[in-house]
Amino acid sequence: MLEVNGLNVAYGRARVLRDLSLTVRAGEILCLLGRNGAGKTTTMKAIMGLLPLMSGRVVLDGQVVSDLPPHQVPRTGIGYIPQGRGLFADLTVAQNLQIGLMVRKSGTQVLDDVLDLFPRLRERLHQRAQTLSGGEQQMLATARALCLEPRVLLLDEPTEGLQPSMIEAIREVIVMMRARGVAVLLVEQRVDAVLSVADRVAFIENGRNLETLDAARLRADPAILERHLGV
Amino acid sequence: MEIGPYLMLASLEGAVTAAVLALTAVGLSLVFGVMRVVNVAHGEFFMLGAVLAWWVTSLIGGHPALGFAVALLSVPVLVGLLAAAADMTVLKRVSHDPERTIVATIGILYILQQVTLMTYGPDARPVVPPFNARLALPWVEFVGGRPQLYWPWGLSTTSYKLAVIGAATLVLIGVWLGMTRTRAGLLMRATQMDRDMALAFGIPVERVYALVFGLGAGLAxxxxVLIVPIQQAHYLMGGDPLLLSFIVVIIGGLGSLPGTVVAAILIGLSDGIISVFFSPTLAKILATLLVALVLVFRPQGLFGERRT
Structure with a gap:
């Protein structure tokens, strides 16, 4: 479904991604693991077209997404939940969601479905996003991405700094999206969280692919984790 | 005559300055807020508005109100389109980089100014106000302990000056409603808050930038157009509004529309009052001093939010 082929990205002269390749299938959760600075967030930004590519392509169902201008990338059905949530802080919950709905001109039915997943947001529709608690903000960031009826979801550390009940709520939504056939690319620091949801795990280091394995093999042999992450 | 009537007259003059300044400064503030572009050419878009207003009114003839009405409706649109074109051909090419756009807008400043000098010439030309009735103003005096209205000699304003204040107020309310209630306003505010996330949610940021740059110039x-029947059109008239707009935008808080309006009223009124009672130079000195104090003690401006 989503194919990332040989990405090379640099900030100025510092090369961050080197020939990075990934494939995420429909109805699958691929987890990106690597140390800090390995290039996980950069990979997501590059997929969204927010960073200039030196070379490489991003292809979604045969369509070359990386040739599009950045604002057209989400219209192909890629929902982005960035690290730090990236909410429009002064806008209300409803306005944040409205921006998500406008991407692919989704109807109010989509909004209703999304709010059914996050009933807390329905109570706070007219509150400004920055006045929400951390967990509610993460719900809003997730809900906003779901508003564009994504075929692919990119989640960058969605559970960072959240309390366990919130982490569980986010996890349930991710699993539900997988069941609906969405391709999920997940960056997550907490290894236990990764092992509980991921179908496959891609290790990266210094912007390069190490190896990509089935999560089942990792669960069976945690020594692999230690080798790649040194944890 | 006692001091009261003078104070009222000075306040009215100041209110006209404040109204025009608020429009100009809100344009500058929008451009800075949404695009992070310090538009040094802002004063030249103001000048262009005045010069084009002269051109349109002299083309049309007939009753002065007719030409003025056409100018008021068409000139801001023309200047806005020109500015949007400048954004797409120049500022977009330097990626709206904060430093390079300063240099680029200095270039635009000189191009606009010199082209105006070459075509329109160095003269200051008047535009006839659409209506200009003299309105005598009353003042209160106490006769035998009871308040009573009287009309002091020379205490007057014109209907046109009051209309300028009213028109500017309406336009500002319109801008506010546009920013808070419309879809375009929502896209502009989202772009202002987080450019990358705006892109990641399908907002055509380049087009929003062209729209905002055009809107900012259109407001100037x-x-x-509103002030030119009082002030005359001249190719060097853009300097003062640029300086005052920067003063207002810094005091009010960069990118904050309510702050900009409040600061424009503060600076406009004090400029009017101090100019009447002391000297215009002192008014500028005090305004600049206020900017320095704001920058030292409250760098985000009176209404600005601290950026983290």
């Missing part, structure tokens, strides 16, 4: 041009 609108302000100039």
């Amino acid at each position: 041009a609108m302000a100039a």
Whole structure:
């Protein structure tokens, strides 16, 4: 479904991604693991077209997404939940969601479905996003991405700094999206969280692919984790 | 005559300055807020508005109100389109980089100014106000302990000056409603808050930038059309509004529309009052001093939010 082929990205002269390749299938959760600075967030930004590519392509169902201008990338059905949530802080919950709905001109039915997943947001529709608690903000960031009826979801550390009940709520939504056939690319620091949801795990280091394995093999042999992450 | 009537007269003059300044400064503030572009050419869009208003009114003839009405509606649009074109051909090419756009807008400043000098010439030309009735103003005096209205000699304003204040107020309310209630306003505010996330949610940021740059310049041009029957059109008239707009935008808080309006009223009124009672130079000195104090003690401006 989503194919990332040989990405090379640099900030100025510092090369961050080197020939990075990934494939995420429909109805699958691929987890990106690597140390800090390995290039996980950069990979997501590059997929969204927010960073200039030196070379490489991003292809979604045969369509070359990386040739599009950045604002057209989400219209192909890629929902982005960035690290730090990236909410429009002064806008209300409803306005944040409205921006998500406008991407692919989704109807109010989509909004209703999304709010059914996050009933807390329905109570706070007219509150400004920055006045929400951390967990509610993460719900809003997730809900906003779901508003564009994504075929692919990119989640960058969605559970960072959240309390366990919130982490569980986010996890349930991710699993539900997988069941609906969405391709999920997940960056997550907490290894236990990764092992509980991921179908496959891609290790990266210094912007390069190490190896990509089935999560089942990792669960069976945690020594692999230690080798790649040194944890 | 006692001091009261003078104070009222000075306040009215100041209110006209404040109204025009608020429009101009809101344009500058929008451009800075949404695009992070310090538009040094803002004063030239103001000047262009005045010069084009002269051109349109002299083309049309007939009753002065007819030409003025056409100018008021068409000139801001023309200047806005020109500015949007400048954004797409120049500022977009330097990726709206904060430093390079300063240099680029200095270039635009000189191009606009010199082209105006070459075509329109160095003269200051008047535009006839659409209506200009003299309105005598009353003042209160106490006769035998009871308040009573009287009309002091020379205490007057014109209907046109009051209309300028009213028109500017309406336009500002319109801008506010546009920013808070419309879809375009929502896209502009989202772009202002987080450019990358705006892109990641399908907002055509380049087009929003062209729209905002055009809107900012259009507001300056609108302000100039309103003031030109009082002030005359001249190719160097853009300097003062640029300086005052920067003063207002810094005091009010960069990118904050309510702050900009409050600061424009503060600076406009104090400029009017101090100019009447002391000297215009002192008014500018005090305004600049206020900017320095704001920058030292409250760098985000009176209404600005601290950026983290």
